[in-house]
Amino acid sequence: MxxxxxxxxxxxxxxxxxxxxxxxxxxxxxxxxxxxxxxxxxxxxxxxxxxxxxDPAEHLSVTFEAGHDEMVMVKDIPIYSLCEHHLVPFHGHAHIAYIPGADGRITG
Structure with a gap:
């Protein structure tokens, strides 16, 4: 895309x-x-x-009921960026883990 x-x-x-x-x-x-x-x-x-x-808030505003209170983990998210010191491109993978909010909702 x-x-x-x-x-x-x-x-x-x-x-x-x-x-x-x-x-x-x-x-x-x-x-x-x-x-x-x-x-x-x-x-x-x-x-x-x-x-x-x-604005990160635009991406984090959609939530839904998790149905559990356990940790949610998303792995191998491709990332592409630039080193701010040398402006050299780099790529890698990010892993994010979080626990549903007190209301039982997670970002989706």
Whole structure:
């Protein structure tokens, strides 16, 4: 499913910055192997950072009756992000566990 890139992410500005980085390291962004690389990198950043401005409350507002008071565990949730210190992409899996609220409801 294609990722919708939010308006807050300025793909053209990112592409210009990537082009500048390529030039700063002595590369020619117009050579065959790098043609459209700034645009591809900008799109990748847009996709990886698409959830940056989302409100978590919107995703946590849907709840339903659990029917039990035991721990709920969701494993192997794929994650994609950027290291905030180096802006290097990384991926992995998250595992989340929680106990239903006092009202017996869980997020779903």
């Amino acid at each position: 294609p990722v919708q890139i939010p308006a807050q992410i300025d793909l053209e500005r990112i592409a210009r910055a990537v082009r500048e980085i390529l030039e700063a390291v002595g590369e020619d962004p117009d050579r065959d192997g790098l043609v459209r690389t700034p645009e591809r990198v900008a799109k990748m950043y847009g996709e990886v950072l698409a959830g940056l401005h989302e």
